[in-house]
Amino acid sequence: PVLSNDGKKVAWTELDKDGYEAGTAPPARLRVDDAALVFTAGDHAHVKLWTLALPPTPGASATHPVFPAGPLPRGRVLFAQSSLAAPNDVFLLRGLGSAQREVKQITNFTATRLRGKELAAGESFWFEGAQGRQVQGWALKPHGWKAGVKKAFPVVLIIHGGPQGVWEDGWSTRWNHNVFAQQGYFVVAINPTGSTTFGQEFTDAIAEDWGGKPFVDLRKGWKHVLDTYPEIDADRAVAAGPSWGGYAINWIQGHPEYGFDFKALVCHDGVFDSSHNGFSTDELFFFNHDFGGRPWDPKSKELTENSRQVQPVEFRRKLSTPQLIIHGSRDYRLPDTEGIGAFHALQQHGIPSRLVIFPDENHWVLNHGNSLKWHYEIFRWFDKFVGGKSTDAA
Numbered sequence: 001p002v003l004s005n006d007g008k009k010v011a012w013t014e015l016d017k018d019g020y021e022a023g024t025a026p027p028a029r030l031r032v033d034d035a036a037l038v039f040t041a042g043d044h045a046h047v048k049l050w051t052l053a054l055p056p057t058p059g060a061s062a063t064h065p066v067f068p069a070g071p072l073p074r075g076r077v078l079f080a081q082s083s084l085a086a087p088n089d090v091f092l093l094r095g096l097g098s099a100q101r102e103v104k105q106i107t108n109f110t111a112t113r114l115r116g117k118e119l120a121a122g123e124s125f126w127f128e129g130a131q132g133r134q135v136q137g138w139a140l141k142p143h144g145w146k147a148g149v150k151k152a153f154p155v156v157l158i159i160h161g162g163p164q165g166v167w168e169d170g171w172s173t174r175w176n177h178n179v180f181a182q183q184g185y186f187v188v189a190i191n192p193t194g195s196t197t198f199g200q201e202f203t204d205a206i207a208e209d210w211g212g213k214p215f216v217d218l219r220k221g222w223k224h225v226l227d228t229y230p231e232i233d234a235d236r237a238v239a240a241g242p243s244w245g246g247y248a249i250n251w252i253q254g255h256p257e258y259g260f261d262f263k264a265l266v267c268h269d270g271v272f273d274s275s276h277n278g279f280s281t282d283e284l285f286f287f288n289h290d291f292g293g294r295p296w297d298p299k300s301k302e303l304t305e306n307s308r309q310v311q312p313v314e315f316r317r318k319l320s321t322p323q324l325i326i327h328g329s330r331d332y333r334l335p336d337t338e339g340i341g342a343f344h345a346l347q348q349h350g351i352p353s354r355l356v357i358f359p360d361e362n363h364w365v366l367n368h369g370n371s372l373k374w375h376y377e378i379f380r381w382f383d384k385f386v387g388g389k390s391t392d393a394a
Contacts, residue, residue: 009054011037019285021164038077038096042197045124045136045168049079051096078106082171084140085119085178086110118143119178120187122169127224130193130216133202137190137221138167139229140181147231154236154386155186157222157260161243163194163206163214163290173371174364175242183379186232188225192217194244208292208303210244210274210310211251218248219258236386238264240378243334243363246270247312250342253323254315264385265323266378269334269363272342273313275304282332316345322352324381326374328361354381 001012015021037052077096080088090106120140129135142153158175160167167177167189177187191198192214194206206214226234239262241249246267252258253265271277278287278295291310292299308314323346327339336357346353356377358370365374 020289021283021286040079042166042168045138045166045191045195045197047168047170049077049093083169084122084138084171086114087171117182120181122177124169125224125228127221129220130213133193135190135192135217135221136198137188137225138169138177139225140177140187140189142181142184142186144184145231150230151233151235152231153186153233154184154238154382155188155225155232155234156180156382157188157190157218157237157239157262159218159239159241159245159248160189160191160195161241161245162196163210163244163247164196164203165244166191166195166197168197179375185238185382186229188222190218190221192221207290208299208310210247210290212309214248215251215255215258219260222260234261235263237262238266238382238386240266240268241270242268243270246334247274249323250312251315253321254312254318256318256320262321264382265321266326266381267323267339267342268326269328269331270325270338270342271312271334272338272345274311275301277334277338278304280335280337313341313345316349319346319349319351322381322385324354324356324377326356326358326365326377328363328365329357329359330362333363 001010003010036054039050039052040047041050042048077093078090079093080090082088087110089109092104092106093101094104095101120142122138122140124136125139126134126136146152158167158177158180160175177189180187193209193216194203194214196203226232237260239249239252239260241247247270249265249267250270250272252260252262274291275295278284278291278300281287284294288294288300291303294300295304303310305311323342325339325343325346327336329336339355339357343353343355354377356374358365358367358374361367361370365371
C-alpha cells in the first residue's frame with residue numbers, strides 16, 4: 001500500500017477475481033501533491049505511463065469507484081524505459097499536467113556497449129485470428145538482413161509463457177529476441193489469445209481452452225509472416241517457448257496436422273501432463289482457474305482426460321520433431337518431472353531429443369553462467385537441424 005502525504009488516502013493493488021492472478025490491477029503510486037495516481041500499465045504490447053486524477057473522498061465506501069482521467073499541474077515523474085533493442089535507462093518527465101511536456105534521458109548505461117551492434121527495433125504486425133479478433137505480434141529481422149533475397153534466412157517462432165503474459169517492446173536478459181536475431185534467425189513473436197495488454201476479455205479467453213483459440217492465432221500469424229516476408233526460408237523453421245510456451249511446444253509436437261513443419265523444437269519448463277500438474281504445482285489456484293476446477297472435478301477431468309483438449313501427453317503417438325528439453329530442478333511451478341516425462345516419451349518413440357537439467361535454477365534461468373550454457377544449448381540444437389551460425393563447444 002502507498003499512503004498519501006496527509007495520510008488520508010491509500011492506494012493498493014488486488015486481484016479483481018479471487019484465485020486469478022491475471023486480473024491484477026496495475027501498480028500505482030500517489031503523486032507528491034496527492035492529486036492523482038501515477039502508474040504503469042500495458043497497452044497493446046507497450047508499457048505506458050498513466051495518470052488518473054483523484055476524485056474527492058466519498059462520504060461512503062464504494063466497491064468500484066470511478067477515477068476520471070485528467071491533467072496534473074506541475075507534474076514530474078522519474079521512470080525507467082527499455083525496448084526490444086536496448087536495456088533500461090532512466091528518464092525524467094516534466095510538465096505532466098501541461099501542454100509543454102518534456103522527457104529528458106538521465107542515464108546512458110549501455111549506449112557505448114550497444115554501439116555498432118545493429119540490434120533490431122522490431123516491427124509490430126496485426127492479423128485476424130480466432131473468432132475474427134485482431135491479434136498482434138513482433139517480427140525482428142536478423143543480423144545481415146537483405147530485403148528481396150528469397151528464402152535466405154532461417155526463422156524461429158518464440159512463444160511466451162503465462163499463458164496470461166505478453167511479448168512487449170521491452171528488454172529481457174532471458175528470452176531476448178535480439179540474441180536470436182543476432183544468430184541469423186528471423187524472429188516471430190506472436191501474442192495469441194490469453195495475452196495481456198489487449199483487454200481483459202482477450203486475456204480471459206484462454207481459460208479452459210489452452211489447446212484451442214491460441215493455436216488458431218499462432219497458425220494464422222505464422223502464415224501471415226511467411227506470406228509477408230519472402231526472405232524467410234520456411235524449410236528452416238524452428239520454435240521455442242517457456243512455461244505455457246513450453247506447453248505450446250509439446251502441443252505442437254503432438255499436432256503435425258497444424259502444418260508448421262518445424263525442423264527442431266525447444267521446450268523450457270513446459271507442461272507435458274496437464275492433469276498431473278494440477279497436483280504438483282505450487283500455484284494450485286492457477287490450475288483450478290484455467291482448467292475449470294481441481295483435477296478430479298468434472299469440468300477439469302473432462303478437459304484433461306476425456307476430451308484431451310489441453311493434454312499434450314495424450315498425443316505422444318504423433319511425436320516426430322527433434323526436441324530439446326530444458327528444466328530447472330527448483331521449479332515448483334512446473335516440477336522437473338514434466339520435462340523428464342516429455343524426454344522419456346520422445347526417447348521411447350525414437351525421436352532425436354536431449355534433456356538439459358539445471359539443478360540450481362527455478363522456473364527461470366537466473367545465474368549468469370547458467371544463462372550462457374542455456375543459450376549455447378539452444379543455438380547448438382537449432383544449428384544442428386537448420387544450419388544457423390556455428391558455435392564452438394564450451
